[in-house]
Amino acid sequence: MEWNQQTLEFLSNCFLHTLCPSPEPRRLAEALLLEASHSPNYGLAVLHLVTEPSVDKQIRQAAVINFKNHLRCRWAPSEETTPIPDSEKIQTQFSEALAIIDNHDFPRSWPALLPELVSSLHKASQASDYASINGILGTANSIFKKFRYQFKTNDLWLDLKYCLDNFSAPLLEIFLKTAALIDSSSSSANSSPLGPLFESQRLCCRSFYSLNFQELPQFFEDHMKEWMTEFRKYLISD
Structure with missing residues (x-):
């Protein structure tokens, strides 16, 4: 996942809709984020969003929570998840x-x-x-x-x-x-x-x-x- 304006808007909209009280847009946003999480550099793209001062604070907080869950899933994978390869670059x-x-x-x-x-x-x-x-x-x-x-x-x-x-x-x-x-x-x-x-x-x-x-x-x-x-x-x- 390349970090650019399109990615910023996509992730911002998804995280915004995860805060929606209506179940349908919230579930759609969660499904889109789950699909995106399998893309290379997804975690780094979310981090870019977290540190972007122009993004609403609520969206950034939702992104932090998403990243924590993404990190925990990859850092200590279960049988159903694919662990991140053990390499110095990824660890860094x-x-x-x-x-x-x-x-x-x-x-x-x-x-x-x-x-x-x-x-x-x-x-x-x-x-x-x-x-x-x-x-x-x-x-x-x-x-x-x-x-x-x-x-x-x-x-x-x-x-x-x-x-x-x-x-x-x-x-x-x-x-x-x-x-x-x-x-x-x-x-x-x-x-x-x-x-x-x-x-x-x-x-x-x-x-x-x-x-x-x-x-x-x-x-x-x-x-x-x-x-x-x-x-x-x-x-x-x-």
Whole structure:
């Protein structure tokens, strides 16, 4: 689906009619959106609509909800849905997409997002699936970036506390697990590719930086030794 004026008008009309109290136009709009959702780049087109300031706020809110459902369907597919192929480009697009939603909708209107990411990270970690792990960490990194650039406000502090409460421990857990895998792979004659492991560590470090940007949280102060031991190792490694 190409983003142009025709697409803007089509999606705007569809989302407008999904808000219609009459069932017939609402069902027709929902059917058109369902059909369109199978088109390439549908999700990105909806995101363009969400960020288009000229579009009515109610339409943009309907688009956000539609995108969340579209994302959830593709991110954690059921047997009836077709999963999105596992590729770095697609993971990057969806990480950026979630970051856009973050500015409008997270965490107050989407409180389940971070727990879902933590649950997915735990499952991927158990399977040592670093394609999924890095996709999840990339998503978290995109969400947490705002803590580097926004001024301190009560709302920002509440969002930061929510992220710290949910993600600090899982972040340290995957960081230490990956560090151990790197150590064992480096000393093994038949070492597995280290690229995905170091990419995981890079993403962990970026989230570490974002979550510690405003001030040093208690959790990270309590676990400073674990973090700094690994940081020192990487700094002095050849």
